[in-house]
Amino acid sequence: MFEIRFTRAAERYLKKIKERGLREAFRDALKKIGADPYIGELKTGSLAGVYCYDVYYSKTNYELAYRIYEEDSQMVVVILAGTRENFYDELKRYMKEFLSSSTVI
Numbered sequence: 001m002f003e004i005r006f007t008r009a010a011e012r013y014l015k016k017i018k019e020r021g022l023r024e025a026f027r028d029a030l031k032k033i034g035a036d037p038y039i040g041e042l043k044t045g046s047l048a049g050v051y052c053y054d055v056y057y058s059k060t061n062y063e064l065a066y067r068i069y070e071e072d073s074q075m076v077v078v079i080l081a082g083t084r085e086n087f088y089d090e091l092k093r094y095m096k097e098f099l100s101s102s103t104v105i
Helices: 008-016 020-035 087-101
Strands: 003-006 051-057 060-069 075-083
Touching: 003 008, 003 020, 008 075, 020 051, 020 060, 020 075, 060 087, 075 087
Parallel strands: 003 075
Antiparallel strands: 051 060, 060 075
């Protein structure tokens, strides 16, 4: 089982979710990722090394973006969460900041 940590952006988004069913959908997705982080889709290009996992709820597609770290310990860092709309543009912008600061909670 991988330890799951969150960036500030991902933690803020997940804390703001008020709808119980959507919270449960994200919780289930995080459990699956913790058990097998390679179930997400590995991105290429400017997002190389980032995995994305789709969360479907109420006819809406949500995404979880994360990286896997196995050097020192088995850890998954959730970088960003949100609806699919403009998700990858926001993720690319955030990755520039994330890689320069590597801020993890």
